[in-house]
Amino acid sequence: MRKIVIAGNWKMYKTQAESEEFLQGFLPHLQETPEEREILLCPPFTNLSVLSRNLHGSRVQLGAQNVHWEEYGAYTGEISAPMLTEIGARFVIVGHSERRQYFGETDATVNLRLRTAQRFGLTPILCVGETKEQRDKGETESLISLQLDKGLVDIDQNNLVIAYEPIWAIGTGDTCEAVEANRIIGLIRSQLSNPNVSIQYGGSVKPNNIDEIMAQPEIDGVLVGGASLEAESFARIVNYKSV
Numbered sequence: 001m002r003k004i005v006i007a008g009n010w011k012m013y014k015t016q017a018e019s020e021e022f023l024q025g026f027l028p029h030l031q032e033t034p035e036e037r038e039i040l041l042c043p044p045f046t047n048l049s050v051l052s053r054n055l056h057g058s059r060v061q062l063g064a065q066n067v068h069w070e071e072y073g074a075y076t077g078e079i080s081a082p083m084l085t086e087i088g089a090r091f092v093i094v095g096h097s098e099r100r101q102y103f104g105e106t107d108a109t110v111n112l113r114l115r116t117a118q119r120f121g122l123t124p125i126l127c128v129g130e131t132k133e134q135r136d137k138g139e140t141e142s143l144i145s146l147q148l149d150k151g152l153v154d155i156d157q158n159n160l161v162i163a164y165e166p167i168w169a170i171g172t173g174d175t176c177e178a179v180e181a182n183r184i185i186g187l188i189r190s191q192l193s194n195p196n197v198s199i200q201y202g203g204s205v206k207p208n209n210i211d212e213i214m215a216q217p218e219i220d221g222v223l224v225g226g227a228s229l230e231a232e233s234f235a236r237i238v239n240y241k242s243v
């Protein structure tokens with residue numbers, strides 16, 4: 001059985017006070033959320049402890065936005081897997097396109113981070129996806145296939161989530177058509193040895209398109225940026241209506 005995983009990626013938004021304010025508005029809405037949906041918040045590192053405290057006893061899981069591949073060491077500015085698990089994180093986003101684009105993340109470093117995350121019991125969310133230029137040139141399928149080939153070397157597919165995030169759809173309001181996202185996610189699944197890996201769609205997911213996205217048979221959840229920052233809109237997303 002594939003799990004439904006709905007995650008908010010807060011990127012570099014929210015102070016601790018703003019995080020607490022969000023939870024006050026958001027948590028009551030979970031009374032309506034069907035049991036089987038896994039709900040996840042991935043705040044900046046500085047907010048993990050405040051969320052961990054406030055989410056104690058709730059069904060919301062905590063995720064980080066990155067993890068280093070070493071257990072400890074002289075890596076100024078980095079955070080290790082044991083630091084994340086100690087604070088209560090269960091998931092970690094790895095290889096987000098913003099990390100690849102602005103911070104020199106490569107498929108090789110993505111693979112190292114995935115391995116370490118798994119070694120310490122975190123469930124990594126591996127992000128893959130193409131630029132507009134790559135899509136226009138017809139390179140989407142080959143690019144994603146390469147990202148998976150290199151990223152998944154020696155990775156345990158029993159403890160893994162994948163997110164298909166077309167870069168041109170991130171933060172642009174230009175959502176990938178649900179049917180097209182479904183097609184690409186089907187292709188991703190065909191490349192996996194474990195067909196039960198949950199595969200999310202990410203890129204301009206909003207309250208007004210979530211029902212259509214989640215109605216697609218291959219799509220097992222969403223990775224939400226902007227619309228996860230506001231309690232009411234993220235509540236509408238986690239409480240999407242299944243058809």
Ligand SMILES: O=C(CO)COP(=O)(O)O
Nearest residue numbers: 009170171203204225226
């Ligand atoms: O990058 C994303 C989630 O990781 C998507 O961001 P938006 O939902 O703001 O387009």
